[in-house]
Amino acid sequence: MLIRDAVGMALNTIRxxxxxxxxxxxxVLIGVTxxxxxxxxxxxxxxYMEDQFANKLIGLNTFQLRRMSNFNSxxxxxxxxxxxxxxxxxxxxxxxxxxxxxQTPVLYSRYCSENLDMLWDGKTAKQIDIQTADAPxxxxxxxxxxxxxxxxxxxxxxxxxxxVVGWEITDKLFKGADPIGKSVMIAGIPYRVVGQIAKQGxxxxxxxxxxxxxxFDAPIxxxxxxxxxxxxxxxxxxxxxxxxxxxxxxxxxxRIQRRLKxxxxxxxxxxxxxxxxxxxxxxxxxxxxxLPALVAISLVVGGIVIMNIMLMAxxxxxxxxxxxxxxxxxxxxxxxxxxxxxxxxxxxxxxIGIGAGIGLAxxxxxxxxxxxxxxxxxxGLGVFLGVAVGMTAGIYPxxxxxxxxxxxxxxxx
Numbered sequence: 204m205l206i207r208d209a210v211g212m213a214l215n216t217i218r219x220x221x222x223x224x225x226x227x228x229x230x231v232l233i234g235v236t237x238x239x240x241x242x243x244x245x246x247x248x249x250x251y252m253e254d255q256f257a258n259k260l261i262g263l264n265t266f267q268l269r270r271m272s273n274f275n276s277x278x279x280x281x282x283x284x285x286x287x288x289x290x291x292x293x294x295x296x297x298x299x300x301x302x303x304x305x306q307t308p309v310l311y312s313r314y315c316s317e318n319l320d321m322l323w324d325g326k327t328a329k330q331i332d333i334q335t336a337d338a339p340x341x342x343x344x345x346x347x348x349x350x351x352x353x354x355x356x357x358x359x360x361x362x363x364x365x366x367v368v369g370w371e372i373t374d375k376l377f378k379g380a381d382p383i384g385k386s387v388m389i390a391g392i393p394y395r396v397v398g399q400i401a402k403q404g405x406x407x408x409x410x411x412x413x414x415x416x417x418x419f420d421a422p423i424x425x426x427x428x429x430x431x432x433x434x435x436x437x438x439x440x441x442x443x444x445x446x447x448x449x450x451x452x453x454x455x456x457x458r459i460q461r462r463l464k465x466x467x468x469x470x471x472x473x474x475x476x477x478x479x480x481x482x483x484x485x486x487x488x489x490x491x492x493x494l495p496a497l498v499a500i501s502l503v504v505g506g507i508v509i510m511n512i513m514l515m516a517x518x519x520x521x522x523x524x525x526x527x528x529x530x531x532x533x534x535x536x537x538x539x540x541x542x543x544x545x546x547x548x549x550x551x552x553x554x555i556g557i558g559a560g561i562g563l564a565x566x567x568x569x570x571x572x573x574x575x576x577x578x579x580x581x582x583g584l585g586v587f588l589g590v591a592v593g594m595t596a597g598i599y600p601x602x603x604x605x606x607x608x609x610x611x612x613x614x615x616x
Contacts, residue, residue, distance in 0.1 A: 210547045227512040228552030230505020231592055234498045235553045235585040239560025242581040244567060245490055247574035261476040262344055264446045267314075268293055268301075268436040268453060272472040290470045292432040297460055304456050307440060307449040312340040313419045314435040315428035321376065321415065322388040328375035332414035333389060335427050336437075340416065341367070341400075343439040351383040351398030354418055362420030367398040371412035389417075390426045450475065502588060505552065506596040513545050513600035524607050537605040545597025546590050553589020557582055 261267065271287040295313075302311055318330040334340075338359040341348070354365045366387065373382055382396045394417060403411035417423055419433075428434055438453065440446040450473055457471055517524070524537060561582075564575035 210543060214547065214551075224548065227509050227548055228505075228555065230501050230503075230508050231549050231552035231589055232505075232556040232559065234501030234505060235556030235588060236560040236563065237501065238494065238498045238588075239557055239577070239581050239585055240563040240567075241490060241494055243561065243564035243575045243577045245487055246578045246581075247564070247568065247576035249487060250576055251574045261474065262437070262439060263476075264441065264443055265343055265437060265439040265476070266446060266450055266453075267474045268438065268457070269434070269472045269474055272474050291461075292429075293434075293436055293471065294432050297457065298433065298436050300460055301436070301438075301453055301456055305449060305452045307445050307452060309445070309449050310339040310343050310439045312337040312343055312437045313433045314340065314437055315419070315424070315433050316414075317427040319389055319423075319426065321372065323376045323385060326376050328372060330413075331372065333423060333427060334414055334416045335419045335421060335424050336416055337419050339439075340437065343437050347401040349399045349401040350381065351396070353398050354416075359418040359420070362418050362422065362424070364392060364394045364421060365397045365418065366394040367400060367416045368396055369400050369412040369414040370402040371410055372415060373399060375413075389423055392422050394421075394423075446475075498588075502592050505549070506592045509545055509549055509593060509596040510599060512548070513541060513597055514603070516544070517541065517600050517604045521607065524604055528607070534605040537607075538601045541601035541604050542594055542597040545600070546593035549593025549596065550586065550589040553585050553592075556589075557585045560585070 270290045270292050298311070298313055314334065314336045316332055316334045319333045321328045321331045321333075338354060338356040341353045346353075348367075349370070351367070353367055354363065358365055366389075368382055368387075373379065376382070376387065377385065382399055385396045386393045387396060388394075400412075400416075405411060424430070438449060440449050454469065454473055458469065461470060463470065527537065561577055564577065568575040
């Protein structure tokens with residue numbers, strides 16, 4: 204029998220015996236669906252976390268010097284938290300010392316932030332993230348300016364009352380009007396809008412456009428962070444290699460500045476995009492480690508079901524096998540027929556599972572903030588698993604069919 208004939212017979216069985224075929228395919232279908240869906244969501248999350256989460260919150264080739272990290276993975280004990288709270292904040296002198304002594308070419312920006320109300324023409328935008336920063340901040344964060352300009356180094360140096368607003372401020376206060384040149388009130392102080400940052404979008408459904416940036420030494424500074432201290436020092440290098448060098452230099456200089464002994468741990472934090480992703484990477488690794496075991500369970504169950512269905516098919520077609528053997532069919536022909544039929548059944552289940560898995564992944568992307576990116580290798584793996592499970596499950600029934608005595612088979616009622 205030709206392979207295409209065996210495939211056609213298997214497809215005809217699926218068409219004629221729909222319910223039995225459905226249950227025979229169910230295990231493989233579920234296993235492959237789970238494989239495709241989970242891999243697609245994890246792959247999408249990897250891209251999303253790197254491109255959106257880390258690069259937007261931290262910045263490309265950027266790290267932050269902080270009192271303590273604001274992205275913590277693992278268990279943080281109460282004693283550890285208290286120790287972090289006792290750490291000294293980053294001060295102006297330390298920032299100036301780093302700028303004078305770090306040899307790697309980098310950009311610096313001091314940074315503080317606080318949620319404050321912003322008023323204009325009788326309207327109020329509540330709890331806007333007001334950020335104070337130096338002029339290089341916009342380059343460090345790689346912000347695109349939609350209209351107007353950023354504040355200049357001279358304006359930053361004198362602490363001018365100017366402000367660059369995020370995209371959402373226009374909708375909340377100006378209702379689509381051009382905000383450039385308008386004067387907004389923050390904590391009783393007027394600020395002239397000089398620029399608007401292009402839309403950043405959302406992160407897990409949270410807006411990234413509800414913020415505004417003023418010079419670090421602007422009058423609002425006293426309401427945002429204590430005089431002489433800062434929340435973070437942002438540092439950006441030209442490339443990943445330069446960033447690693449800068450991180451090592453900053454760590455060494457800060458230990459010298461704070462007179463830490465070799466045995467003492469750092470009383471500051473250097474936060475990078477890799478550090479921010481550490482928690483997600485652990486979750487991703489657990490999912491990808493557990494995935495083979497979960498998929499294997501479904502495939503083993505599916506294989507057992509397919510094997511039982513094929514054993515039933517052998518029993519039902521005993522006379523047919525006897526006739527074929529009597530007409531000259533070899534044992535290899537019978538063996539190939541049932542193995543191909545079994546593999547075809549399983550592969551159909553895998554193909555349906557691939558479609559269902561892709562559909563499930565994109566459904567998750569459509570109704571939640573979670574992204575999905577189908578990995579081509581997972582589709583290929585799904586097809587391979589379908590063929591492999593079917594062939595493995597079909598070997599015993601096929602072997603049993605091929606060993607039937609033609610005379611005994613012909614006597615079977």
